[in-house]
Amino acid sequence: MAAMDRSAAELQLARLMDGYLTTQLLFVAAELGLADALADGPRTADDLAGQVGANPGALARVLRGLAVEGVVTEDGEGGFALTDLGALLREGPGSLRGPAVVRGGLYFRAVAGLLDAVRSGGTAFEHAYGARFFDHLDRHPADGSAFQDSMAGRAVREADHVVAAYDFAGVRRLVDVGGGRGIVLAAVLGAAPHVTAVLFDRPAVAEQARERLTATGLAERCRFEGGDFFTAVPSGADTYLLSRVLHDWDDEHAVRILTTCRRSVPDDGRLLVVDIVLPRFAREQPAAIRMDLHMLMLLGARERTAAEFELLLARAGWHLRRVVATGAADGLSVLEAKPAR
Numbered sequence: 001m002a003a004m005d006r007s008a009a010e011l012q013l014a015r016l017m018d019g020y021l022t023t024q025l026l027f028v029a030a031e032l033g034l035a036d037a038l039a040d041g042p043r044t045a046d047d048l049a050g051q052v053g054a055n056p057g058a059l060a061r062v063l064r065g066l067a068v069e070g071v072v073t074e075d076g077e078g079g080f081a082l083t084d085l086g087a088l089l090r091e092g093p094g095s096l097r098g099p100a101v102v103r104g105g106l107y108f109r110a111v112a113g114l115l116d117a118v119r120s121g122g123t124a125f126e127h128a129y130g131a132r133f134f135d136h137l138d139r140h141p142a143d144g145s146a147f148q149d150s151m152a153g154r155a156v157r158e159a160d161h162v163v164a165a166y167d168f169a170g171v172r173r174l175v176d177v178g179g180g181r182g183i184v185l186a187a188v189l190g191a192a193p194h195v196t197a198v199l200f201d202r203p204a205v206a207e208q209a210r211e212r213l214t215a216t217g218l219a220e221r222c223r224f225e226g227g228d229f230f231t232a233v234p235s236g237a238d239t240y241l242l243s244r245v246l247h248d249w250d251d252e253h254a255v256r257i258l259t260t261c262r263r264s265v266p267d268d269g270r271l272l273v274v275d276i277v278l279p280r281f282a283r284e285q286p287a288a289i290r291m292d293l294h295m296l297m298l299l300g301a302r303e304r305t306a307a308e309f310e311l312l313l314a315r316a317g318w319h320l321r322r323v324v325a326t327g328a329a330d331g332l333s334v335l336e337a338k339p340a341r
């Protein structure tokens, strides 16, 4: 490596190593609501500190750190203004505030267990917290709520991609298995007024979905059911939807979920799996690779290639018919499967 190249590489590596600081700067900004506090125009750290409950000197330095990353700009006189990037942390539909909060809080402690997990083959989250991810969320409602807020922000952005890419004209009655707060389902019901649905999730989450869809007026075409998708899922539908569910599980558990869906579907029914399809080379879709690492760290689970999905589906009696790419940067796709004959 030439001398100049080496110093550029050293700077780049130092920046990568300091990624932990960037995660925490964004976490502080998200927790304090800095983006909303800056929404009406530039302000100084002294001015902001009282409103957001912060130490003015420390806040000024955090804002300078955020200026390095392009989240805010500084005017040289102590004033800070929100950029388009920073505005993504404002509250509202599709906000990235929730993802910033879980990364800097819940996930940050978990990722400290990654080395142990890579050495031992366990799960980083369990090394760090001593409990499985979803069990922890059940026992710690604040973390459960932060996680669902994060999911909700992502799901709002993804739902539009899904309904634009896949034609729901042939669907009549749909069960959204592990439907979360119902954001994807709301987009489907909005795009396909002839569809009726059941949202199925853990009981507490199904209740949150009921509240959310009732507020949007879509609950009239939807039932909400709590339960365990390893035991049984509601029957009587022609279509089963697993959106961002299989990636939470290793192959054995994923096959069990697919099998309970297979038991409930009629022979002419269908399954829609909404998940990332991994690229051949990591650099083709960095967002897909990062999501795969989240799955490894939190759940000992994984994203999959199309060929891996095909094999997994076949193990549970499904035939993969086609993969419809949504065009999202992370490779999110709709995989359509039919009961195997």
Ligand SMILES: C[S@@+](CC[C@H](N)C(=O)[O-])C[C@H]1O[C@@H](n2cnc3c(N)ncnc32)[C@H](O)[C@@H]1O
Pocket: 134, 151, 155, 177, 178, 179, 180, 181, 183, 184, 200, 201, 202, 205, 227, 228, 229, 230, 242, 243, 244, 245, 248
């Ligand atoms: C990653 S979220 C996906 C949510 C939603 N489908 C989406 O696309 O945004 C996975 C969902 O699976 C649910 N889940 C986890 N374990 C479950 C179980 N044993 N039975 C039913 N749902 C479960 C979680 O509560 C969560 O809402």
